[in-house]
Amino acid sequence: MRERYRMRKKKRGAWTATAVCLLAAALICAPLLMIPGGSLMDHAEIKQILSPILEEGKGFAVWHLLPFYPTLDHFYRLLIESPAFYTLFWNTVGMTAAILGGQLVVGLPSAWAFAAFRFRGRDILFGLYVVLMLLPFQVMLLPQYIVLQKLHLYNHFAAVILPAIFSTFPVFIMYRGFTQIDGEILEAARLDGAGELQIFLRIGLPLGKMGIQAAMVLSFLEYWNLVEQPMAFLEEQAKWPLSLYLPQITISQAGFAFAVAVVVLIPALFVFALGQDALEEGIAYIGVKA
Amino acid sequence: MFLLPGFSGVMLFYLLPFFEVVRRSFVKSGNGAFVGADNYRMVFTNGAFQLAARNTLLYLAAGVPLLMGISLFLSLLLRNLFLRRKLVSAMLLPMAVPAAVMVLTLQILSDKQGLINGALTKISEKITALPAFVSIDYLNSEWAIVVVVCSFLWKNTGYMVILWLAGLGALPKEVEEAAQVDGANKWQNWHYIIRPGLSGSFFTIGMLSVLQIFKSYREVWMVAGSYPQEQIYFLQHLLQNWYLKLEFDRMAALTVILSIVLLVVCLLLQRRQHF
């Protein structure tokens, strides 16, 4: 009896939890619903419904989820009439991929080092890493510019990619993932005579997968829409990522902006799906305890 | 050493520039003369700095706990849900939206004649059956900070939920299950098992929330300009305006001050968590 009662309670609990989360997700997504609808609306319609905001109309702006006069105009303009779009798109893809890859190569061992070893000054160094991560880009703009100039990297993709690879942000996140690992396992491995590299590869990587994947997803989000660094360090427009394509949006360009947003969001959704799968795996794996 | 390649890069691209910033904080912008602690004094006595610092602290004090709390709550709920993946993806979407579009949505929503006011008016009309004209120009009134905090929460909740979930996932299930069999209720579960297990995550997510607060500057700037309503004038606005005025010496001094504060906070927190 008690069992069944508890089961039912659990189920009800689960349902309320689902409801709450659905509500939260809905709230969060609600403003975003403007985007797909808006991307299909033509200028006239947008002007009409947004006219109170745009100019001195009276009354309030309204928004239709679905356009009355749908048009693929904006997508056409974006995908077909702007050859620049493809260049920029592949720039973004290339840069993000290079950055993520580089972060794995460089940041991963760093995070491991912080987690697995104890050495003097570790805390302070790590604190420094955190501070560097938190500093706004603006303050580093000038000195980084000078460094890049000296290295003759200005206006190359490397000017954006290299500093990003060495960013301390992924180190921070992956570090978290590694600290979850039980120290005893490592000790046991060391006693067994395994070398540090082996420990890293055989034990650290698999067990820390979650942190790594979280870091990758979050890094992706950050660099997919990166704006300030390319603007400062890449002079040639042909090298810009997509995030710099949109002009300072005047509301009259809203339809076009939304179309760009849709196109930019799609790869992101793709990555989420992948990332989620990976995270899931990681969570399940940990639960099983080696 | 594992750390070497990463560290040399960090040294080159971050520490070296940082030292340059420190150097410039002791030097007068424009002619390079050494002025000692003059710049620091100028920063501290600067009225704009005081305003910005206060606002930024308020923003942090409101935004970080709210964000952490809400996302933690949601992640606890989401833990064992079937639809977890889809819901999390949905919550992450705002992060992937380009800044310009986010700003646009914000404008449409919060404008004096925007959607929110429109909705509120409709609602108040229905309830009181009188045409009530709720028309607050949010971004130019005291509500501005509310708008900023709300948009901050909106954008970053999904981000933190993922991290909490990762942290929660690391907790060994058996202990929880065992406790449940023993008859522990939700509160005890939370207090004795989950909370301690998440202590590391607290630090991480806290730091990241602070990071996100700093990064949210660009959207605020795009929506409200370089000199926005008083309460949403943050340190970052000050930094950018100084940059535009070529006053790098003050920028550098402020940066150093900020770094020291952050470093101290971080070290303190680290001690408490003691790794």
Next chain:
Amino acid sequence: MKRKGRVLLYLIACTVCAALSGCGGGKEEEIPMGRYADREVKLPGAGYEYMHPCPDGGYWLFGNGVDLTHVAADGTVSREKWGWESNANIHVKFSYGISDEGAVIFGYTPMFYSDEEYEAYAAEGDSRYLYYYVSETGERHPLELYGADYRKATNLEQFAFAPDGRVYAASDSCVYRIHLESGETESLFATEGQVREFAFVGDTMLAVDGEKAYLYDMAGERLLADNTVLNDFVKSHRNGRIALTVVGQSAETAQEDSAEVLYLACRTGLYRYVWGGSVIEQIADGQMTALGDSQYNLYALQGLDDGLFRVYFSGNYMVEMYYDETLPMKPSRELAVYSLEENGRVRYAGRLFQKEHPDVLVRYETGMDGDNAVSREDALKNLNTRILAGDVPDVIILDGMDIEQYADKGVLKELDGMLAPYMEEGVLYQSIPEGMRMTEKNRIFGVPMTVELPIYLGEKKYVEDMQGLAGIVSAAERARAEHPEGPLIDTPYQENLFDLLIPLCLPAWTKEDGSLDGDSLAAFYQAAERLWELDSEGMSDEERARWQQDVVNEEADLSNIMFGQYEDYYNIGETWVALGYLKNAWYGVTNLHTRMENYRNDYSYYKKLEDEVVYGRMTGQAGNIYRARTIVGLCEQAKEPELGEAFLELLLSDTMMQKWWLEGHFDGGLPIRKDSFASLLDINNLAFAEIKGWTANDISAIYKDSFWPTEEELQWLYDTMEESDCCYRPGTLLEKNVREVGARVLEGGLTPEEGAKEVERKMAIAMEE
């Protein structure tokens, strides 16, 4: 292990520092000499749009409304009058093809004289091109290409006559062969984009669109395999560019019979390709010749025997490129010029400067180019980064920038010394640089090249007493009393109202000590609010929205407007009063005295303005305003200070002051140089002699009767320039804040006093920083 790790760490740090201290220095080298330069070729007339080179060294010129002109290799000019069938003449031609012998084929859209005619034409289908063929002997007949369906087919934008007489044409998706006798349009091969250039090498036709180069065997009538060398070139010299320079670029070919060498010209330079080879080599750098000048759009290239090239640009500009042994291959010095937005005058001056100083490369950079995510602040941040890092430009165009800040920080050089000779000898209107004097340091840091004067123009009964802001408001009240319906001022959007009023008032808002004068700001908002109210009284909101849309679509009926913003509108009878800025020395000035009538009819003539019409200086809250444009400053720690000064001197020279205007940039502002100003207003100036108009009946040139200002009237103009000592510079922070807050005041959210307080608050933070 630990120690080894540390040592490694230090090693890496050291190498990093070494790398930073600069890569190895260059060694002394001999300077290689020889490069292509260009000189302008005078064209036998004006208005040509198209040039076709002939293999014998001559060329054909053609365009809308001009005669078909042939210039032979020896320079003799012969024209063919197109006086036949007047209809064909005043059609607007869009696409051309000329054969070596002078046969012409063109596509045009007909002109309509009544709406019915247009409706009828449009009803038959889209208004596509019609085509005409004129043989070299003058026989002509219309061509019905595409057969019966021609009205629905895509337009043929480019024609070409092959040496063997065949005619080819290209639409945006296909290349055709035109059979002249039958009018048959035979489709040959599909293309990805619009083919704009054709060339013929032996039996092969080369067609180039934006993506690749197509090779077609004319004898065998088949498409040949791709030439990867050419394809790569096309791709990297067309689509590689984004946004600004896409229009009008072309890669043309010129053939040298014996060697079959292909020359390609594009914005980046002149290139040489040996047919069938694997390499395209660059023989001239675009940057140092007219090819790189973004002002001009490349159109056609002709290669002559002696290594000369003629390059024709749209807009009637042609240069001859020749190889000069005496010039260094790469210029050794560089002049860095920076401006926030593209400034045509500066770019033009840059080209002139480069010609005069062949060992200097002028590098003109703009902070914001094109419509993208770079905002003004971002561009300024980038500039400041460069300046703080030590890479200071030599010349900086200060439009839209905060001059005081840059002067304060020692970035700008004071110009008093340099300007002294100009001022002492009275070369410039002294009041203007004086108006730019910074009060704190008592020095001048920037000089505008041109200025605009605020003027009002209208019937006495409306404009008398229109002095100051109060005067404008009362004039508006009077006008509104008489005309209660419709819009009052030509300011469909709030920002237009600010555009009009702010320049007249901004300088008055800052007190002597630099603080903000809240009272005058409140008065400004009050006046603006009142004017906006008056304007809105006569319209409902929907009407205003419609009015705005009409303005955007250029369908606005301005006849009801009292206050138009440009004197043109007054003069064509559209508004009752004109408030505007005198921007050009000729049109603007004559428009103060001459009135056009029947503008919308086919012919126009001028008459002198009636006596009741008066004009004068428009004033607001500040004194004698002038609006400064193209403010030039020199930087303190520039690398090439003498070059910078020389550049400024060039900009201040009579040549530049006049030339830019004479090149057709009529609204560039009034030059600040007295002699240039006077000569631009000199009725004996040759530039005024060739004004052509046309009538429906014949195309003989008619001269408009411009009523030239009298001596007194000209003197008034000079005196007004002399008196203008209060500078208005657009783009300051104060203006930005006033506009933002002003929008809320006009909407009623804030009272004028509250608005002033709000601006004060915003500026207070700015001043605190």
